[in-house]
Amino acid sequence: MSVQGVHALVRRTHEARVLRVLREHGALSRGQIAIKVGLSRTTLSEITGDLLSRGAVVVVDTDAAKRAGSGRPAELLTLDPSSGQFLGVDLGHTRVRIAVADAAHDIIASGHAAYPAETGWEERVAAAFTLIDRVGARTGVSFRALQGVGVGVAGPRAAAPELAQPFGERFAAPVVVDNNTRFAGLAEAMTDGPDVHDVLYIRLADGIGGGLVVGGRLVAGASGLAGEFGHVTAQPGGEPCRCGKRGCLETVASIPAVLRSCTKGGLPTATIDEFESALSRGEPVAVRVLDEVAAAVGRVVASAAVVLDPAQIVIGGRLARGAPAFVRRVEEILAGELCPVGGARPAIRAARLGDDDGALGAIAALFRQSPLLDGYPEPAR
Incomplete structure (x- = not known):
């Protein structure tokens, strides 16, 4: 890393400490902030000056009411609750x-x-x-x-x-x-705190996508296509996919594909709500389709997990939210597909965040x- 990069990283770290102190303690003077974060008055003055100019913090008052003795009252700084950063x-x-x-x-x-x-x-x-x-x-x-x-x-x-x-x-x-x-995928990884650095995320919706968080960093790939699990072959020679290939995971495990499979099996379902209702009733066709989809997803995700060795696998989308048995079935498939030697297997869970992820x-x-x-x-x- 360049010297300039090191300086920028140190400054950003100091800024984060100052902001954290203000969030935890409310309005403080520069002197109080300097004591709590362990910075010199000069360094603290530079950082707070920049934060004030950016609108991240504001002056709300002085300590004149509580001040003992003479001297100029100190300004009290606090986070600006109305400033989007x-x-x-x-x-x-x-x-x-x-x-x-x-x-x-x-x-x-x-x-x-x-x-x-x-x-x-x-x-x-x-x-x-x-x-x-x-x-x-x-x-x-x-x-x-x-x-x-x-x-x-x-x-x-x-x-x-x-x-x-x-x-x-x-x-x-x-x-x-x-x-x-x-x-x-990055948002989901951050819900587990700073200790989870390697996450494989897949979302099953009208299409299928995903993301890879490696070393705490979101990986885009050379062409910006990293995490496109939907176009990994799941059924060689299967149904044609919109990408031009055949048998992609999207032709098997996307919501439209799930509904088509049910209809072909003699259980017409026009919406994912109807599919979930059929599952709750234990309809054999719906149960079979869910099992087939989970098996396909499990095989694709297991292949990626063997290569990437993530600490955690997160499954998002309506199937994961509306059919808890789906995540459990994927976990069973993964247990059979992953290498039996070397290290712990990745934790598997459904996505926690909603549509604002x-x-x-x-x-x-x-x-x-x-x-x-x-x-x-x-x-x-």
Whole structure:
């Protein structure tokens, strides 16, 4: 790492300590902050000056009322509760979701809005800006001092340049664009705290995607396609896939594929709700389809786990939420597929977060930017 990178990392660490102290103790003078974080007055003055200029903290009062003796009253600093510092945006197929975090990394506002599936990128960005304005007006949150914007998109990162520019121009902040499912994987990894560094995430929905968190870092891959489990072959020579191949996992385990399999088996199910209802009644066709899907997912995920050796495997999407037996069955398949020697097997669980996971993951990606994680992916102004 360069000397400049080391200095930036040290400064960011000091900033994080100052913000944590203010979050835990409320309004404090610079002298009190310096004592609690163990920094010199000079260093502390530089850091608080920068935080004030960015709008992360504000002066709320002085200690004149409690001060004994003479001397100039000291200003009391606190986190600005209305200053958004990090903005996460998830531009999904049919809706946009946003989340806003303050300087202490706490979520202070969120919202969502729908649009038709055929909506173009320009219109989706416009819908995001309208939603951001509406959330700001409703909550009083300001976006004038944003340190970064993370934008999650459905599909590959092909839209990254055309999306980064309008967000960068609107907010005058660095912008990171990536797949929203990969962002969701990073958000899920962070729910287990700082000790879980290697996570394999797969989401089963209308399509199938995923993400890889390695060493605490979200991996995009050379072409931005890392974690595309949906297009791994699950049934050689199987049904044609929209990608041009045959037998991809998406043709077996996506929600539309599950519903088609039930219909072919003589149990017409038009929605995932009907499928879950059939499962709860113990309908043999639904149970068989669930078992087949779990087996296919288990084999694909096991192959990736043998190569990557993750500490944890997280399964997201409606099947994982609505059919607990599904995750247990995948775990059984993994137990039989993984190598029986060397180390502990990965923990397996259903995803914990809801539909805002992509926006939260976009913010998480901004948090993870540091000189140590240089290059994920390069922020654009």
